[in-house]
Structures are given as C-alpha cells and as structure tokens.
Amino acid sequence: MDPELKEIYDFIGAIPPFDQLPSEELERLIPKVTIRYLRTGADLCPEGGLEEKIYLVRKGALSLLSVNGQLIEKFGESDIYAFCEQNEADRLVTQVTEDSLLYTLPLTTTERLKEHYPAVNSFFDKSASQRLNQIVKEKSKEAIINSTLMDSTIAELFNEPATTIESDQSISDAAKKMTALNHSALLVMEGSKLVGIVTDKDLRKRCLATGLSPDRPVTSIMTAEPKCVTINHNAFDTLMLMHQKGFHHLPVIRNGAVAGMITVTDLMHQESENSSHLTGLVHKAKTVEELIEASKLLPQIQVKLTRLGASAEHLGKSVSAITTAITCRLIELAEEKLGPAPVPYLWVAAGSHARQEQSSHSDQDNGLIISDKMKPEDDAWFKALAIFVTDGLNSCGYVYCPGEVMATNPKWRQPVSVWRSYFDSWVETPEPMALMYSSIFFDLFAVYGESAFLTEIRISTLNKTRKSTLFLALLSRNALKLAPPLGFFRDFVLESSGDHKDTLDLKHNGIAPIVDLARIYALSEGIYSVNTINRLRAAAGTPSLSKEASEELIDALEFLGTLRIEHQAKQIKNNQQPDNYLSPNALSKLEREHLKDAFKVIRSMQKVIQSRYN
Amino acid sequence: MFSQLFGLEAQRKRLLKKAPEGALRDFLSVPFPELDTPINKTPILAVDFETTGLNIKKDKILSVGFISMENNEILLSTAYHRVIYLKEDLTEENVIIHQIMDSAREQGDSLEAVISELLKALAGKVMLVHYARIEKNFLERACKKLYGVAPVFPIIDTLVVAKNRLDKQGSYKPAELRLSNLRDSHKLPAHYAHNALNDALATAEVLMAEVELIRCDYPLPLKKLLI
Numbered sequence: 001m002d003p004e005l006k007e008i009y010d011f012i013g014a015i016p017p018f019d020q021l022p023s024e025e026l027e028r029l030i031p032k033v034t035i036r037y038l039r040t041g042a043d044l045c046p047e048g049g050l051e052e053k054i055y056l057v058r059k060g061a062l063s064l065l066s067v068n069g070q071l072i073e074k075f076g077e078s079d080i081y082a083f084c085e086q087n088e089a090d091r092l093v094t095q096v097t098e099d100s101l102l103y104t105l106p107l108t109t110t111e112r113l114k115e116h117y118p119a120v121n122s123f124f125d126k127s128a129s130q131r132l133n134q135i136v137k138e139k140s141k142e143a144i145i146n147s148t149l150m151d152s153t154i155a156e157l158f159n160e161p162a163t164t165i166e167s168d169q170s171i172s173d174a175a176k177k178m179t180a181l182n183h184s185a186l187l188v189m190e191g192s193k194l195v196g197i198v199t200d201k202d203l204r205k206r207c208l209a210t211g212l213s214p215d216r217p218v219t220s221i222m223t224a225e226p227k228c229v230t231i232n233h234n235a236f237d238t239l240m241l242m243h244q245k246g247f248h249h250l251p252v253i254r255n256g257a258v259a260g261m262i263t264v265t266d267l268m269h270q271e272s273e274n275s276s277h278l279t280g281l282v283h284k285a286k287t288v289e290e291l292i293e294a295s296k297l298l299p300q301i302q303v304k305l306t307r308l309g310a311s312a313e314h315l316g317k318s319v320s321a322i323t324t325a326i327t328c329r330l331i332e333l334a335e336e337k338l339g340p341a342p343v344p345y346l347w348v349a350a351g352s353h354a355r356q357e358q359s360s361h362s363d364q365d366n367g368l369i370i371s372d373k374m375k376p377e378d379d380a381w382f383k384a385l386a387i388f389v390t391d392g393l394n395s396c397g398y399v400y401c402p403g404e405v406m407a408t409n410p411k412w413r414q415p416v417s418v419w420r421s422y423f424d425s426w427v428e429t430p431e432p433m434a435l436m437y438s439s440i441f442f443d444l445f446a447v448y449g450e451s452a453f454l455t456e457i458r459i460s461t462l463n464k465t466r467k468s469t470l471f472l473a474l475l476s477r478n479a480l481k482l483a484p485p486l487g488f489f490r491d492f493v494l495e496s497s498g499d500h501k502d503t504l505d506l507k508h509n510g511i512a513p514i515v516d517l518a519r520i521y522a523l524s525e526g527i528y529s530v531n532t533i534n535r536l537r538a539a540a541g542t543p544s545l546s547k548e549a550s551e552e553l554i555d556a557l558e559f560l561g562t563l564r565i566e567h568q569a570k571q572i573k574n575n576q577q578p579d580n581y582l583s584p585n586a587l588s589k590l591e592r593e594h595l596k597d598a599f600k601v602i603r604s605m606q607k608v609i610q611s612r613y614n
Numbered sequence: 615m616f617s618q619l620f621g622l623e624a625q626r627k628r629l630l631k632k633a634p635e636g637a638l639r640d641f642l643s644v645p646f647p648e649l650d651t652p653i654n655k656t657p658i659l660a661v662d663f664e665t666t667g668l669n670i671k672k673d674k675i676l677s678v679g680f681i682s683m684e685n686n687e688i689l690l691s692t693a694y695h696r697v698i699y700l701k702e703d704l705t706e707e708n709v710i711i712h713q714i715m716d717s718a719r720e721q722g723d724s725l726e727a728v729i730s731e732l733l734k735a736l737a738g739k740v741m742l743v744h745y746a747r748i749e750k751n752f753l754e755r756a757c758k759k760l761y762g763v764a765p766v767f768p769i770i771d772t773l774v775v776a777k778n779r780l781d782k783q784g785s786y787k788p789a790e791l792r793l794s795n796l797r798d799s800h801k802l803p804a805h806y807a808h809n810a811l812n813d814a815l816a817t818a819e820v821l822m823a824e825v826e827l828i829r830c831d832y833p834l835p836l837k838k839l840l841i
Contacts, residue, residue, distance in 0.1 A: 004679065004695050004811035035688035035815075037802075037822035059803050099801055099826075101819065104687070 020119040044094040052107035055081045060100025065093045074489040128597035129552040152235040158252045160260035172214035185249040196222030239267045282325040295396035302360040306569035312561025316357035334388040342378040343371040346449040354445035364398040367412035369453045423461040430474045443530045465523040473613035479516035487596035507580035510560040556598040637730035638761040644737040652833030658683040660742040660818035662810040679810030695811035697722040744817045746771040
C-alpha cells in the first residue's frame, strides 16, 4: 500500500471492527475504498442506490429516518453505517445532515473478512440482541481475567500454616485429621520435606472405591511430588494453572519451605469472604456506632467485588444482603432498648433493596406491616422502632427517602388490613398517585419479622392485578415514559427527539425501563418474585414475554449493570459519591455500540407492551 | 471555452500524427471526454507533481501522484505515487519540504517510466490539478524531452474553480485559494500536504465540494469547469 494513504489507513484502522484486522488485511481493504462528498440535504443513494455499502463518516453527519420522518439513528465522525437492501415496507431514508466526506466500501468486501474475523462478523451480521448476548458472555469470561487476581500474589490469599500429616501415618489417620480440621487436603511430610499431597478425592477414588485398607500408609494414596507454587507467584496465573491441570489444592512454598496451601476456592470466592467478613461485623455489633463503623466498609466491598469481576446481579445481591443484615441488627438493637413488640409485625424494604439490586448506600425505602391485633396505643412502640431504625440506617449511609417512603411515615406503618386495602384501591382506581405507589410497593421484601404478612397480601394482590387490564394498561403507559435514547452522536447522547445530551443516565435511560417492564410482566402473569432477573426468567415463555425476549432483556440489564458497577467502583476509588451518570467521552466506541444495542432491545420490548395495551 | 476545446480535440488529432510510437501516441489516440458530459460522469484524473522549484527550464519533477474519479467517487484502488530518480543530489530545501530523502531518490523510477504511466492513466480523462501551471508546464516539457512532442490535455483547475466562485461573492484574500485553506473552508479534514498523492487526493476532494456549490438546473457539464 502507498504509505501516502496512511491517514486513511490510520483512520479506518482505528474504527471497530476494523481495528481487529491485522495490517495486511487492512492493506487489502483500503484500495477498495471510494470517497464521496455530499452536501447537507443530499440523498445518500439518489439513483438506483441498491448497491449494499458500508459508509464510514470521515467528516460530517448522516441521519437515518423512518418513512414517517422519525429519527432512528445519527452517524458522525468515525461512525459506520451499513446500508443494506431493505423491504419496501420498512424502507428507511438516509439524509445527509451536515456536509459529509464519506469513505465507502461495498458490503461484499466484508464477506471474506466475516469468515475469518468474528468481530467483523458480529458487527455486520448479528442483530442487536445477538451482539449483546455475545458481549455479556465475553464479559463474564473476562470477569476472572480482569479480577484483582491479576495484581495479587499468592501471599495475600493462601492458608497458613500448612495442614500436614507425617508420611508414616495411615489413611484413616489422614481421614480423621481432615474431618477434625474440616480441610479437604493435607500435605504429606517427611520431617520438613514435602513428599506428597492427599485430598478427599484421593480418599474416595484410591481407597474407598478400590477397597484399599484404611490401615495402609497415607503415602499409598497420595500424589507424590506435587506441583508447588512459590509465595510470590501471581494469583491469576495460579488459578489458570489449577484450571488447566484440574488441581484444587497447591502447596505454597516460602524460602524453600512449605508455608501453607492455596485452593481454587480461596482464589475464586475471595469476594464472598469479603462480604461475609462484613456481615460478621454487623452481627457482632453491640451499638449503633459499631454498625456505622462496619457499614463504612460497604463501598470498599463494592469496589472489591467489581474488581473481582462480580456480575451486576451478584453484586446487587451481595450488597442487598448486607443491607438486610444491617437493618435486622438495628431492629434487634431497637427491641433491646424498647422491649418486646406489643404484637407481631414485619419490617419491609421497597425499591432496589427489595429487588436485591442495590449498590452501596442508596436511599432507604421501607415500611411496617403490623398485625391486625394491634391496638391504637401500640403505635407508639412501632413509631419509636421506626425512628430508631430509619435514623440508624441514615447514619449507616442509607439516607432518608426524599419521598417519605419510610416506616416513620404513619401512612406506611399500618396493620395488614390497611395495607391490603391500599393495594386493592391502587389496582381498582389506578389514578396517577396510585400508579406511583404501585411501582414502589409491588417490589417489597420481608426484612424482619412475620414474613407471612407480606406473602398473604402479595398473593391476593397478584390475583387482582392479573385480571385488571385497565391497571396494567395504565401502569404500562407510565412505564413507557422512560424511553431509552437512540444512541450516541459524536460525544453526545442522542435522544429520540433528536436532542443531544452530554450525560447518559444509566438508571433512568436503561436500567429503570427494564425494571419497569419486568414488574409489568410479573403483575400480568402473577409472578411472585420481585428481583428483576428472576421476574424475567419466570415470565419467559408466558404470553407476556417470549423466551428469546426474556434472554435479550436479561443480557441488556446485565450489560447496563456492569457498566454501572464499573463506573461506581471508579468513583468510590476516587472518593466521589457514586452515581449513575456517564459521560459519553468515558465510553469506548465499542461500549457505545453495545449500549445502542441494549437500547434497541429495550425499545423493541416497550413497543410490544405499548401495542398490547393500546 | 468551446472553441478552446474544439481546438484541443483538433490539436490532439494533429499531434497524434506527429507523435512517435509509444506512450504519448497511445495517449493522444484516445479522444478527450465530450464537452457536454455531465461533470459527475466525466472520468477525471487528479494529478500532483512535487518539483525542485518553479522554473521549468532548470527544475525537475521529484515525484508524481495521481488518483482517479468516476461517477463522483474517488477510487483509492487507482492511487499512484512514484519518486523519480535524479542524478544530482537534492538540495536541503527540497528534502525538507518534500520529505524525500536521497536514499529514496536513488531507488526512484526513471522519468520516462513514470510519465508513460501517467499518460496511460490520463488517456480519455480530464486532468485535475490545483494551480495548473506547474503540472501543465512540467508535463509538457517532460514529454517534449522524452518524445519530442508536447501534448495537449483538458484541465480542471480547482484554484480557478474556487476563484470564479469567490469572485462572484466579492472580496477575499488570495491566500484563501490555497489548497489547505480551501479544504478548511469546505470543512474537509486536514491533509498531509507536500506529498504528490496526498495533494492529488486533497484536490479531488476539493473539486467534489466545489462542484456541489455550483448552482445549476441541469447536470453541470464539463465545459463549465475546464480552463
């Protein structure tokens, strides 16, 4: 290739999926490029424009419109628009909206590349939902690779001291020692020399299954001269080694001597150790002050979980579990102070905590469902409980709900029968306030106390919502108010109105619309779960949601959730308040493409809901 | 202008008889595009020379770049760039401006080979240049030297096209007519200047932009753009 065309080469070579091509493929591709210049207002394919082409915007802007003039997509510098032959029915119009210099390639040139380069294939061939599915899968694979294991050594993770057994001991001695210590492996030693390793699998396969006498020496079933790692070995490499060889345990060597053992579980479930450490502190807390101290660890745990590659679903569940533990402990401390409750009750959480989708320190949303046996004078006790707990939560970082959805609000501190009448009236008379309350209180979670109170209310309510088309229609209309954007144009978020915004609100533009959709499916199909992914899984294959659509929405949610937790982890590390606002500048070209795909999936499901209830 | 191109066609036929067998004769044996050909259907070859200076008697062609346009599209597959082998060493100035090192020059092609490839590519096409004097005069002189005959060829000069547009609009600075300034005014991306192929490509893009600005109720004919 002429080095003179380097600018073009560099430009195209930086755009996904072409950035995945080796230089010799690019050199073969560049001569197939033709250059066009179009003024604002021109039609991209004026005459017989049926040739299928790829347009790379070098300078300027193109808009893709539906036949009725609705903006569908906008392409700016470095964007790729693949023009494919379309059905007459849904023919789209491509308009030049700024004077444009375009590099064009016949679509056929990608055919050969598609066979050899999966990135090219998925870019041009797959639908939005297929691409999303692929990226979510890749992300979960990457999860391990991206984890902190990469920058940790064994030293931080292994178990010390080594649990050992002398080589003259018997198999049954080994079994007894393993049982007593609750360990699944022992190192076999001759004095200070490591001679082998014996695991519970060896006991099973080499002794029990073969009928070998347990009185035989442990050396007869051990793996001799086991593979070892040194203490400063990279944790990730160690995990990979163990995966490759199928090892579950490895002896760890320090200065030439056996120091301990590392297990796959140590490496893989470091995160659960972190969160269980915190819940341990929470359970042991004797005062609110101790709880406040413990809760300060939560943002750090969120960062750690994210770095370890936890999925958004996993993270949401872990954080919500910690919130539950903190709330329970606060209630126990309140009861110690106030004396026993006059009648049975249930403390409920609403919102993201209820759906097990919390990230660290969101607002608190809660309420009290009290036994119908309560007498008017009992309320003083519950009021005191509510004040104690909500104050405690606020001090632990879960700030008061600005909408007063808290047990301190008398409206949300009521006996079972009143709660039931609330739900009934919301479903029967779905006025705007009722719809707002519905989207809050249809996601409730029993935190502490008589969970039967909630079960009872929920079952009777679900029976009603399933049959109430008007309620569902209005709830749907409400939910559709949150429309995801079309995508990105230059460094802006492109709204369907054609407006440009400079931040992407991950919550309202992406996650909340899916949460709302899942709630509607759940209420239409009488699904008991409140967790969004569980709702989507349960609704899969019902009249409300096809299996494919359910998977697509789960992928979209997981992708958006991953972006959110990564963004928040970054903020926490920089001592910023975590939020949901992403600047398009912070997104890679590829991430923007995937976001666009996620928005597409959401929009198409919103359309289905819209046509069902209108 | 009419008579001029009629003149060109007549001259082409006359010169064809005089031209010796070879590249120049092959070039002259292909008719020029017709005057009424719409510009977007006219085959065009954007050409640029880098030279050691502006004096056609003393200075030499250092490198040649060209690229074809068809149906209003620039075809990268036709991109061509050659450095010409010169006996004498380059002056420091030339090295700096054109970034052509002596080592590259020594591996260069002969003037004859390059000119013959240019003539082959130019046959039946209109030559597109920015500031025609250089390419026109140097090409004529090279042909005279190589074949004993200087050819004629139809030329579009983006400098003239832009000047005609700006003259109608009123006052402007002459510097606005520079290739890089014209590109800026059309919001075309900056290009790496002083390379013959890049300049040819840059000129072709400017022509596409200029043509779009010429108001015309019917397809813009070639004759409106020729110098």
